[in-house]
Amino acid sequence: MAAVLKVENLHKSFKVGFIPKKREILKGISFSVEAGEIFGYLGPNGAGKTTTLKCTLGLIFPDQGQIEIFGHSHLSLEAKERIGYLPESPYFYEYLTGGEFLDFYARLFLLGKKEKEERIRSLLRLVGLERAARLQLRKFSRGMLQRIGLAQALINDPELVFLDEPLGGLDPLGRKELRDIIIRLKREGKTIFLCSHILQDIEMICDRVAILVGGRVISQGALEALVSEKILYTEVTLSGLSESDLEGLGEPVSSHGDRIMLKVFQEDNIERLVALVQDKKARIHSLVPRTETLEDIFVEMVRQG
Amino acid sequence: MKIKAIALNTFKEAIRDRILYLLFFFAAVSVIFSRVLAVLTVGDRVKIVKDVGLASISLFGVLMAVMIGTGLVYKEIDKKTIYTLISKPIRRFEFLLGKFFGLVLTLLIMTSLMSLIFLLTVFFHTFKIEAGLLLAVLFIFIELILITAVAILFSCFSTPILSSLFSLSFFLIGHFSWSLETLIQKTKSAPLKLFIQALYALLPDLENFNFKTEVVYGLTVLPKYYLFSALYGLAYTAFILTLAVLIFKRRDFV
Numbered sequence A: 001m002a003a004v005l006k007v008e009n010l011h012k013s014f015k016v017g018f019i020p021k022k023r024e025i026l027k028g029i030s031f032s033v034e035a036g037e038i039f040g041y042l043g044p045n046g047a048g049k050t051t052t053l054k055c056t057l058g059l060i061f062p063d064q065g066q067i068e069i070f071g072h073s074h075l076s077l078e079a080k081e082r083i084g085y086l087p088e089s090p091y092f093y094e095y096l097t098g099g100e101f102l103d104f105y106a107r108l109f110l111l112g113k114k115e116k117e118e119r120i121r122s123l124l125r126l127v128g129l130e131r132a133a134r135l136q137l138r139k140f141s142r143g144m145l146q147r148i149g150l151a152q153a154l155i156n157d158p159e160l161v162f163l164d165e166p167l168g169g170l171d172p173l174g175r176k177e178l179r180d181i182i183i184r185l186k187r188e189g190k191t192i193f194l195c196s197h198i199l200q201d202i203e204m205i206c207d208r209v210a211i212l213v214g215g216r217v218i219s220q221g222a223l224e225a226l227v228s229e230k231i232l233y234t235e236v237t238l239s240g241l242s243e244s245d246l247e248g249l250g251e252p253v254s255s256h257g258d259r260i261m262l263k264v265f266q267e268d269n270i271e272r273l274v275a276l277v278q279d280k281k282a283r284i285h286s287l288v289p290r291t292e293t294l295e296d297i298f299v300e301m302v303r304q305g
Numbered sequence B: 001m002k003i004k005a006i007a008l009n010t011f012k013e014a015i016r017d018r019i020l021y022l023l024f025f026f027a028a029v030s031v032i033f034s035r036v037l038a039v040l041t042v043g044d045r046v047k048i049v050k051d052v053g054l055a056s057i058s059l060f061g062v063l064m065a066v067m068i069g070t071g072l073v074y075k076e077i078d079k080k081t082i083y084t085l086i087s088k089p090i091r092r093f094e095f096l097l098g099k100f101f102g103l104v105l106t107l108l109i110m111t112s113l114m115s116l117i118f119l120l121t122v123f124f125h126t127f128k129i130e131a132g133l134l135l136a137v138l139f140i141f142i143e144l145i146l147i148t149a150v151a152i153l154f155s156c157f158s159t160p161i162l163s164s165l166f167s168l169s170f171f172l173i174g175h176f177s178w179s180l181e182t183l184i185q186k187t188k189s190a191p192l193k194l195f196i197q198a199l200y201a202l203l204p205d206l207e208n209f210n211f212k213t214e215v216v217y218g219l220t221v222l223p224k225y226y227l228f229s230a231l232y233g234l235a236y237t238a239f240i241l242t243l244a245v246l247i248f249k250r251r252d253f254v
């Protein structure tokens, strides 16, 4: 598969303070994104995710390094014709209505009148804002802005979409809808570049990830390779037993009245626990095995980094 | 085409800005008020109406150009709306030119409206439609175009308040720089003369666009002077816009 985005040895520093002092934010970043995948660019707050994106989109100029999009320079119009971008917190022209806003961006791609209207209508439907077409953006809620921002990013039917914290400001239902949209975009053959520090939502849908800490990519690869299927421990909630009965079987986490929740680390301990419950006519309310998640890896790496 | 889209969007932004209507209101009041002033003073009343009217169009036009122009680019960067724009297939100079033409279009409409009120006021005084006055307005408008470019240049790298100060200074200096000409004639020392000459060449001379007296008093002006003034305005505007593009091209948008 061909790389649609190639970033090599990217460096960027900002001058800060009254007496300007250089602070290096990106310390030599390299990665590449393959056609058709959802690429997660993950890292804690302040790691430099947004800064990397700004370099890629030509908003700021890196001190050093190469960026190629579809084999063109990232600053070329050929590259920009084929990409879409949703910024971190969407900032838009608040004096425009939803419809005018999309119309404006459509014009920048020189879309024909019919094609333009068609595109705008289907995008408003996609992001669930049909009824906000005549509402000024200043009257939009945070989540609505996020949605219109996504519509704007897709106005040219891009092959590569950059999304910076796309789930920010959305309610749980909104998050699910957005995740579905992203998966749908992938099915249509688009490549998605996803920046985020929220992991639960992302890890289910990413094909590959790069993890960024302190301006360096400290790990990258397929998600399966990073996250093992190994069961870390099992969370058991039960009632009808006293804490003293459970000694040696697991590590109690909390108790509410009769209910006790504990972490059980060895498999044979679970069997002994289940036998004990049957024996004493107690009850098990839940039994959840916890596998390693991206979050665990993440926390571990950040701690080491 | 892309420049046109940005220009139209800028136009929409400008005409949805309240400051524009406030300035327009004051301009209209001041044009109409010139009649009251004319009644109160001795001398040629018609001339006072014309003088005050043209001066108001010029002054409020400049205020519109400066107050809106200095915010245009700054606001895009400050409110980060420029992020999505720059990621689209447009070049940075297209963005800047779009902003420029959008504001020029706004000023064209505002100047036309102010002229209309002005001509009506004169009409109620003389019962003649004096279209000749529009020649003076045309050159006021050319000056506004230049001031717009200057406002946009400053707003590429500084805050609206500072840019407004700079732009208004440009306007004031531009209207007094002709006095350097007399200074050159009076200076004896050669190096000093050369220095003042260089300064004069560098500074704008906005009196080139001032045909108010000629038009109000019906003096004849050779066409070549009109032509020279128009070309001077265009060349200076192109120079300022080029500077703005050069600065804007290298900027980080953070």
Ligand SMILES: Nc1ncnc2c1ncn2[C@@H]1O[C@H](COP(=O)(O)OP(=O)(O)OP(=O)(O)O)[C@@H](O)[C@H]1O
Pocket (backbone or CB within 6 Å): A014, A015, A016, A025, A043, A044, A045, A046, A047, A048, A049, A050, A051, A052, A088, A196, A197, B254
């Ligand atoms: N214009 C700037 N001047 C100085 N420092 C900056 C500037 N922009 C960003 N930084 C610094 O660069 C670092 C990385 O910022 P960036 O916005 O890229 O982080 P991020 O990974 O996107 O974080 P988040 O998850 O919070 O969005 C931060 O420490 C920030 O303070």
Ligand SMILES: [Mg+2]
Pocket (backbone or CB within 6 Å): A049, A050, A051, A088, A164
């Ligand atoms: Mg960020």
